[in-house]
Amino acid sequence: MARTVAPVYDPQAIEPKWRDAWKKAGLFRVVEDSSKPKFYNLVMFPYPSGPLHMGHFRNYVIGDAIARYKVMRGFNVLNPFGWDAFGLPAENAAIVSGIPPRVSIEGNIAISKHELDIMGVLYGWEREVTTCNADYYKWTQWLFLKFLEMGLAYKQKAAVNWCPKDNTVLANEQIVNGVCWRCGTKPTKKELEQWFFRITAYAQRLLDDLSKLDRWPERVRVMQANWIGRSEGADLEFAVDGDRSLRVFTTRPDTVFGATFMVIAPEHELVQKIPTKDRRRDVDAYVEQTKAETEIERLSTEHEKTGVFTGAYAINPFTNERIPIWVADYVLATYGTGAIMAVPAHDARDFEFAKKYQLPIRPVISPTPTPGATPLEAAFESYDGFLVNSGPYSGLNVKDGMAKIITEAAARGIGTRTVIYRLRDWLISRQRYWGVPIPVVYCPDHGMVPVPTNQLPVPLPDHVEFRSDGQNPLAHTPEFVDTTCPRCGKPARRDTDTMDTFVDSSWYFLRYADPHNQTLPFDKAKVDYWMPVDQYIGGIEHAILHLLYSRFFMKALYDAKMVSVDEPFAALFSQGMIQRNGAVMSKSKGNGVTPDQLVERYGADTARVYELFIGPPELDAEWNDRGVDGVARFLNRVWRLVVGEEDEAIAEANRVSAEDLTRKLHETINRVTRDVDAFRFNTAVSALMELTNLMQDYLQGGGRRDQAWEAAALGMTRMLGPFAPHLAEELWRRQGGEGLLVFQPWPELDEALLHRPQVTIVIQVDGRLRDRVEMPAGAVQADAQQRALQSANVQRALDGRRVARAVYVPDRLINLVTE
RNA sequence: GCGGGCGUAGCCGAAUUGGUACAGGCGCACGGCUUAGGACCGUGUGGCGCAAGCCAUGGGGGUUCGAGUCCCUUCGCCCGCACCA
Numbered sequence: 001m002a003r004t005v006a007p008v009y010d011p012q013a014i015e016p017k018w019r020d021a022w023k024k025a026g027l028f029r030v031v032e033d034s035s036k037p038k039f040y041n042l043v044m045f046p047y048p049s050g051p052l053h054m055g056h057f058r059n060y061v062i063g064d065a066i067a068r069y070k071v072m073r074g075f076n077v078l079n080p081f082g083w084d085a086f087g088l089p090a091e092n093a094a095i096v097s098g099i100p101p102r103v104s105i106e107g108n109i110a111i112s113k114h115e116l117d118i119m120g121v122l123y124g125w126e127r128e129v130t131t132c133n134a135d136y137y138k139w140t141q142w143l144f145l146k147f148l149e150m151g152l153a154y155k156q157k158a159a160v161n162w163c164p165k166d167n168t169v170l171a172n173e174q175i176v177n178g179v180c181w182r183c184g185t186k187p188t189k190k191e192l193e194q195w196f197f198r199i200t201a202y203a204q205r206l207l208d209d210l211s212k213l214d215r216w217p218e219r220v221r222v223m224q225a226n227w228i229g230r231s232e233g234a235d236l237e238f239a240v241d242g243d244r245s246l247r248v249f250t251t252r253p254d255t256v257f258g259a260t261f262m263v264i265a266p267e268h269e270l271v272q273k274i275p276t277k278d279r280r281r282d283v284d285a286y287v288e289q290t291k292a293e294t295e296i297e298r299l300s301t302e303h304e305k306t307g308v309f310t311g312a313y314a315i316n317p318f319t320n321e322r323i324p325i326w327v328a329d330y331v332l333a334t335y336g337t338g339a340i341m342a343v344p345a346h347d348a349r350d351f352e353f354a355k356k357y358q359l360p361i362r363p364v365i366s367p368t369p370t371p372g373a374t375p376l377e378a379a380f381e382s383y384d385g386f387l388v389n390s391g392p393y394s395g396l397n398v399k400d401g402m403a404k405i406i407t408e409a410a411a412r413g414i415g416t417r418t419v420i421y422r423l424r425d426w427l428i429s430r431q432r433y434w435g436v437p438i439p440v441v442y443c444p445d446h447g448m449v450p451v452p453t454n455q456l457p458v459p460l461p462d463h464v465e466f467r468s469d470g471q472n473p474l475a476h477t478p479e480f481v482d483t484t485c486p487r488c489g490k491p492a493r494r495d496t497d498t499m500d501t502f503v504d505s506s507w508y509f510l511r512y513a514d515p516h517n518q519t520l521p522f523d524k525a526k527v528d529y530w531m532p533v534d535q536y537i538g539g540i541e542h543a544i545l546h547l548l549y550s551r552f553f554m555k556a557l558y559d560a561k562m563v564s565v566d567e568p569f570a571a572l573f574s575q576g577m578i579q580r581n582g583a584v585m586s587k588s589k590g591n592g593v594t595p596d597q598l599v600e601r602y603g604a605d606t607a608r609v610y611e612l613f614i615g616p617p618e619l620d621a622e623w624n625d626r627g628v629d630g631v632a633r634f635l636n637r638v639w640r641l642v643v644g645e646e647d648e649a650i651a652e653a654n655r656v657s658a659e660d661l662t663r664k665l666h667e668t669i670n671r672v673t674r675d676v677d678a679f680r681f682n683t684a685v686s687a688l689m690e691l692t693n694l695m696q697d698y699l700q701g702g703g704r705r706d707q708a709w710e711a712a713a714l715g716m717t718r719m720l721g722p723f724a725p726h727l728a729e730e731l732w733r734r735q736g737g738e739g740l741l742v743f744q745p746w747p748e749l750d751e752a753l754l755h756r757p758q759v760t761i762v763i764q765v766d767g768r769l770r771d772r773v774e775m776p777a778g779a780v781q782a783d784a785q786q787r788a789l790q791s792a793n794v795q796r797a798l799d800g801r802r803v804a805r806a807v808y809v810p811d812r813l814i815n816l817v818t819e
Numbered sequence: 820g821c822g823g824g825c826g827u828a829g830c831c832g833a834a835u836u837g838g839u840a841c842a843g844g845c846g847c848a849c850g851g852c853u854u855a856g857g858a859c860c861g862u863g864u865g866g867c868g869c870a871a872g873c874c875a876u877g878g879g880g881g882u883u884c885g886a887g888u889c890c891c892u893u894c895g896c897c898c899g900c901a902c903c904a
Contacts, residue, residue, distance in 0.1 A: 219823055219899070226822075226900055233904080250904060263904090305902075335903045342904090348820090349902050422903055543899085613844070615831060620897095624831070630844050633859090671835095683833065686843035693843090700861095762839045767885040769839060796871080807884050813838055817884045 009639035011603020015726040019120060022725075025740055028067065028079045028124035032529040039075035040530050041067045042509055042569075044538030044546070045082045045129070048108040049089065052115045053592030054611065054623065055578040055585030059537045061611045062575060062681065064121040066535060068722040069676050072746040078530050080512040081116075082129030083109055086137075087501045088166060088182060091434035095466045101434045102462050105132060115595045120604045120725050127515045131504035132434070136511065138457035139521035140504055141439040143553075145450050148440075152198045152556055153428075155448065159267070159333075160194055160427055161187040167470035168430045169194060171500060173227070173545050181545075195429040195438060195497065199552045203228055203421040205566075206551055215571035217618070220543045227544050229422025234406050236341065236415040238262060238314040240274060240325065246314055249336035249420055252346060253409065254402040256318045257390040258364035259341035260354070262325045263307065266290040267333035274325065276311030283308055283327055290329045305330045305353050316341075317414050318391065318405070328353065336420055344379065351379035364389050365398065426549065428500045431472045433464055435498030443485035443492040452486050458494065472496055505546055506553040509533055509568060521562075528564045536569040539577075547572070573679055578614070580623040593623060605724035606632045612681035612723055634689055635727055638720070641695050642713045642731050655701040656694060658708035659757075664694045665712045666753040672719050673749065685723065691716055710735075715747045762813035763788045765797040781808040788814050 032038075043063035046056070067079040083105075090101035097104075109130070116123075129136055147153040161170045165185040169192060174181045199206075207228045210221045233251035240246050246262060264270055266287045275283040286308040307328025316323050330349055331340055344354035345363040354361050364387060365380060366372055371388040387393045387401040396404065409415030429438060437458045439451040451458055461480050464473040474480050475496040485492040507521070513530040514522040538546075550568050558566040577584050580591040598607035610631040615621035668691040675684035695712050703709060714735060720728040721741050732741035756777055761784055763771045771793040775784060785806050788794055794816070801818040808814045 222823060223899060229900095229903065231903070248904080252904080303902075330902045330904095332903065337904095340904045347904070349904075352902090420903090540898090619825095622831070624845065626845055627831075634844085636859090674835095682831095683843080686833075689843055760839080764838090764885070767883090772839070793871095805884075807838090809838055813885090815838085815884050 009636050009643075009727075011605060011726065012600075014730045015118075015120065015599075015604055018726045018729040019117065019122070021729070021740060022122055022742060025743070027071070027122055027740075027742055028077065029126060030076055030078055030124060032526060033076045034529075036074065036076040038078065038530060039070045039535070040078045040509075040533045041070060042080070042512075042533045042536050044536070044542065045084050045505070045508060046112070047087055047089065048083045048085055048105055048112055050108040050111050051587070051594060052112055053585050053587065053594050054598070054607065055580075055592065057119065057121075057595065057607075058578055058611055058617070059539070059575045060116060060121045061119070061608050062573070062617060062679075063537045064119075065608075065612065065676070065681065065722040066537075068725060068742060069746070071742060072718070072721060072744060074745065078127075078512065079123055080127040080129070080515075081123035081125065082127075082508060082512070083131065084501060084505050084508070085109070085130050085132040086435045086498075086504055088168075088432065088434070091432060091466075094434075095468075098466075100462060102132065118599050118604060119595050119608065127512050129508050129511050129515055131436075131501070131508065132460075134457045134459060135516075136508075137436040137460070137504070139511065140436045140499065140507070141451070141456050141458060142453055142521055143507060143557075144436075144499065144503070145439060145453060145456075146560060147197060147556065148450055150556065150560060152201065153195060154198065155193060155195050157191060157193045158196075158427075159189045160192050162190040162192075163187050166432075167472075168432050169427060171427045171502075172424045173426075173548070194427050195499075196425040196427055197503075197552070199426045199549075200421060200423055202552050202555050203230070203423045204419075205555055206423075206548065209551070209555075209567055212567055213569075213572070216569075217540075217572060217574055220540070220547065220572060220574065223543045224548055227423065227548065230419060231421070232417075232419050234409065234415050235337070235418045236317070236409055238317060238341065240270070240314045241312050242274070244270065244274065246270060246325070246339055247337045248339045248341045249418060250341055250343075252343065252402075253405050253415070254387060254390075254393075254398050255343040255346045255364050256316070256341065256405060257387075257393070258343040258345045258362045259316050259319075259323065260321075260344060260360040260362055261323050261342045262314050262339065263328045263331045263342050263350075263353070264310075264325060264339040265331040265333035266327055266329060268327075268331075268338045270325075270339075271310075271327055274310050274312035279309060279311035283310055286327060293329065303329075305349065305356065307353065307357070309357075317409070317412070324359070326353075326357075334424070335422070345376055346379055346381055348379045348381060351376075362389060369395050426500075426552070428503055429497035430500055431496075432498055433460075433466075433473045435501060436460070436504065437474070437480075438495040438497050438499060440495045441483055441485060441492045442495065443488060443490065445490065446485055446487045449485055449487050449492070455486065460498075474498070502545055502549050506549045507557075509550070510557075510563070524562060524564075527562075531563060532565050532568055532570045535571050535573065537573045537575065540574040543574070573618070575617050576615075576620040578611075578621055578623055582622075584620075585623065593625075598628070602628060602632045603635075603726070605727045606635055608725075609635065609685060609723050613685040615682055617679055617681055631685075634692065635724060637696065638692055638716065639727065639731070641692065641699070642717065643734055654697060656698040656703060658703070658706065661694060661698050661703070661708050661712055662753055663756065664691055665715045666750055669715060669719070669747050669749045670754065673746070676722070681723075688716065688719060688723075717741065718744055718747045721746075759811045761787070761811070763791060763794055764813060764815040765794060766818055767815060768797070770794050770797045777811055779810070781806065781810075781814070784808060784814045785816070788816060 043059050067077050070077045085105045090105050093104055094101050144153060161175055163170055163180040163185050165183045170180060170187055175187060179186055207230055210225055213221060231251050233249060234253040235247055235249055238246045271287060305328060307326045310325045310327055312325045313322040314325055342350040344350040344361040346365055363376055365385040366388045367385050369386040383398045385398055387396045393401045393404060406417050437460055439458045441449050443449050461477055464477050466473055481493050483492055483494050510522050510527055514526040517523055554568040555566045557563045583589050583591055585592045610628045613631055668687050671687040672684045717728050717731045729741045758774050759777045760772050761775050771791040773787050803816045804819045805817050806814055
């Protein structure tokens with residue numbers, strides 16, 4: 001074997017010095033430079049929760065590898081980092097411990113920074129952004145005022161989701177599976193005056209522009225499209241007893257002749273107005289009963305539909321029939337108009353309800369132009385059919401029927417074509433302390449008055465008294481609340497709500513482009529140079545929330561002419577989670593592996609390479625302690641090969657020619673380059689392992705440390721740069737390299753060297769592998785066929801049969817097909 | 820229920836996109852080195868078979884000279900969304 005007298009690979013001895021060298025050299029300290037292509041590399045900034053484990057590190061290692069790779073490829077790389085530092089955990093901890101959030105956050109940031117540092121994960125720290133610092137949230141407030149000015153921020157009383165545990169309201173997006181996304185508590189409904197951002201004004205653009213995001217994961221785009229939830233249909237107006245009317249939204253106006261009853265939500269305004277005397281008591285009781293149901297209970301498909309008749313009737317404007325109006329919990333007040341025309345024959349929910357309460361079911365769509373004779377056993381919901389029992393429209397197909405019915409409704413002034421969205425406006429106010437104060441004041445004379453931008457920031461007091469009753473401490477801090485009206489100077493009160501932390505994270509990537517700007521959130525020219533983010537990396541848990549909000553911000557700022565692109569993230573990568581002992585790594589489960597443990601035992605490079613090698617980066621992976629050993633062996637082997645001096649050829653070893661070694665080097669360059677560009681780090685590492693194995697065979701087979709060997713060693717060193725940067729720097733220096741490897745160019749592929757003079761041709765008979773022969777590359781079919789026929793194996797397989805034809809794939813295989 | 824994805828050695832996983840199935844790692848076996856080692860180094864390693872060969876990418880069927888890859892069908896698993904009219 002290759003035995004060496006060189007020093008052993010000792011990561012602890014080499015890693016710190018290279019980290020210092022990178023910092024001294026200003027790696028990732030960048031300015032706008034039009035002479036180089038830019039690359040904006042970004043990992044989602046974290047909430048600083050203290051110690052990090054290797055589950056957290058997967059995206060940081062990937063991000064660092066990409067950033068270093070792009071530097072070697074000659075890009076001007078912006079690679080910043082920061083902290084999403086506002087939010088509930090620090091505040092909740094403060095209530096228990098008494099430690100002010102700012103203090104605990106700063107401590108946590110220091111701890112996290114240390115872990116990033118010892119892993120060799122480096123950023124352009126001079127652009128660090130911390131959302132809870134006044135020099136950042138001043139501009140969050142500024143942008144709020146901008147939105148207010150643009151009509152994109154408004155205050156409204158609404159029935160909102162209230163989390164009783166967190167004592168605050170939640171946005172619709174923050175109700176996950178019917179419970180609070182943060183603490184899992186069932187939210188209740190509250191009528192409150194709240195601030196909203198008008199994200200619905202951008203619903204169509206947010207939907208349309210998903211098609212531009214061709215470098216986003218398909219599933220994220222699908223999730224966003226579902227969330228926006230566009231539905232096309234029509235609004236139709238039904239006359240109701242007593243001079244009233246009831247507006248409904250339907251996606252199936254073509255089925256209006258089959259509308260045999262109406263349903264309104266328990267919260268619908270008509271519920272108070274239309275019930276007949278004899279029904280009033282039942283209706284009131286029913287409404288009370290539905291109030292007691294939680295949102296999840298009511299929204300569950302398992303939930304059996306209930307409802308009561310109001311005693312009132314509507315007129316179907318197409319059939320002129322009087323149809324009963326019911327109140328039922330399966331109709332939601334918050335979608336469409338809060339009322340529906342029920343067409344039980346063609347809607348499964350209406351069908352179920354009609355069956356239960358014995359309401360008429362009238363088929364008006366049929367798979368054939370003539371009505372079916374037998375009663376329906378289930379709703380026929382297909383669009384593939386013809387109108388029947390539909391007066392003048394009978395016989396038309398669904399598409400034509402729909403168009404004509406809408407036209408008639410419009411002509412009669414009782415309906416219009418409509419598009420609605422499931423997306424709601426973004427509720428941004430939170431009744432909590434640790435967030436950005438909403439910069440408005442309330443004056444007895446002038447009402448709500450925005451704080452002038454030259455008076456920003458509205459500072460968040462560092463010291464407040466936390467209350468055991470869960471009320472917002474800001475509301476009980478007179479120094480904060482009591483102020484003067486910016487317009488008249490008389491005493492006024494500040495708004496004591498703070499902003500959802502997703503507001504902070506909706507624009508931090510813009511601040512990185514110009515982090516120290518004292519006069520604006522950012523300079524347009526600088527943002528125009530860097531944006532969009534070329535590669536965004538982060539967890540799938542933000543598929544809707546953060547990514548949708550940021551897209552909305554970008555479009556709003558585009559409309560405000562503050563930026564020149566309207567999509568923030570050109571490419572998105574969502575890494576899988578790391579599990580250990582069958583569960584996602586987490587502090588609470590106690591199954592985490594920390595950087596400190598790994599760095600101490602193996603060094604940062606082994607930890608980094610293992611994280612990349614563990615599996616396809618987009619999939620969840622199981623942490624295997626023995627797998628780490630395997631990577632450590634690999635890096636040790638590289639070290640011995642490159643740094644070692646004496647080698648013993650092994651008598652029985654396979655000989656590897658210099659040409660083979662050189663070809664393998666270039667094959668590896670080809671593969672690793674392709675793999676890194678495609679985020680296939682696991683196979684990139686495999687390719688480097690293969691090259692290492694062949695380099696070892698070369699020496700063991702009697703090869704010298706000649707030119708071919710040195711080229712392979714240097715190529716290996718450069719390619720290790722993004723993955724095992726400390727080791728790579730050390731090897732680079734020990735091979736006589738000048739300067740820092742991190743600034744060296746990525747190795748260049750020489751396509752000509754990929755060419756093999758000899759190739760193995762696979763010989764098949766009737767598609768079955770029978771033999772293989774070595775031939776010169778580029779052989780013509782006749783030669784290959786002749787060689788194939790000379791094979792004894794082939795003759796045995798043919799067994800006297802005649803070859804009818806042959807399929808030849810040059811340099812790969814020949815398939816002899818018998819009759 | 821709807822939408823998206825996945826199923827390959829004992830385990831994690833490769834496969835140039837229709838052309839040698841299983842690269843690389845783990846594990847395992849044997850050997851070397853060692854006072855010793857669960858350290859380190861090397862060799863081997865899909866199953867059956869003495870061999871020729873046969874079988875093998877969840878199951879079944881199809882297209883093709885040729886299928887892990889394409890089509891149909893079926894089973895299982897994961898992830899979204901879920902009474903959105």
